[in-house]
Amino acid sequence: xxxxxxxxxxxxxxxxxxxxxxxxxxxxxxxxxxxxxxxxxxxxxxxxxxxxxxxxxxxxxxxxxxxxxxxxxxxxxxxxxxxxxxxxxxxxxxxxxxxxxxxxxxxxxxxxxxxxxxxxxxxxxxxxxxxxxxxxxxxxxxxxxxxxxxxxxxxxxxxxxxxxxxxxxxxxxxxxxxxxxxxxxxxxxxxxxxxxxxxxxxxxxxxxxxxxxxxxxxxxxxxxxxxxxxxxxxxxxxxxxxxxxxx
Numbered sequence: 572x573x574x575x576x577x578x579x580x581x582x583x584x585x586x587x588x589x590x591x592x593x594x595x596x597x598x599x600x601x602x603x604x605x606x607x608x609x610x611x612x613x614x615x616x617x618x619x620x621x622x623x624x625x626x627x628x629x630x631x632x633x634x635x636x637x638x639x640x641x642x643x644x645x646x647x648x649x650x651x652x653x654x655x656x657x658x659x660x661x662x663x664x665x666x667x668x669x670x671x672x673x674x675x676x677x678x679x680x681x682x683x684x685x686x687x688x689x690x691x692x693x694x695x696x697x698x699x700x701x702x703x704x705x706x707x708x709x710x711x712x713x714x715x716x717x718x719x720x721x722x723x724x725x726x727x728x729x730x731x732x733x734x735x736x737x738x739x740x741x742x743x744x745x746x747x748x749x750x751x752x753x754x755x756x757x758x759x760x761x762x763x764x765x766x767x768x769x770x771x772x773x774x775x776x777x778x779x780x781x782x783x784x785x786x787x788x789x790x791x792x793x794x795x796x797x798x799x800x801x802x803x804x805x806x807x808x809x810x811x812x813x814x815x816x817x818x
Contacts, residue, residue: 574656574664581668585634589672592630593679596623600687619688623680628724631673635728638665639735659809666728673724715779726797729804730756736811760800768792
């Protein structure tokens, strides 16, 4: 069983859950379209966009933990450890499956929102003649927000894998070890991120917004550090999974 087969196996096992979520999102948008006259614009945006994105990221993090928990509970971990595949590739296949479904669900949220709510609601509030000039700024905000969202979710997924694997390093006090590993890692990231970010002060700033909205300049250091830490967690998780865990 190669990397692609592992990835497809994880996709097949998780796809029904994300399919139900996408159906619920569409139903939510249809209900909001019907009730939009009774809702404020801010409430409409929060309920139709922010809440689904937050929920699907939480669902992705939860399924990241559930994947590993299921392997240990069903003893299929023995099969994975016997495969001629490096440990980090096994975990990457699981991670890639969850992330692919996260991206697909996020795309569905955006498409559903655009087709069901965006045109009707925004034309009522802003007016159709004002929408085209705002598109570049809105696209910039949406794109930058989305990649930051994906990066943070990726880090949290890797942190969940690391937390679970740390719990398998001991036969007793698993939850205590997992809690310490989770919050200890978060504390360490928060401590070292500002120091390492200062090393990238020379990097060009990221422009968040556009000419028609308030422009915010973001320092790329924290995001680059978070990406490097995520890569380190991926390698560490693979080593723990392959060499250290007890089954």
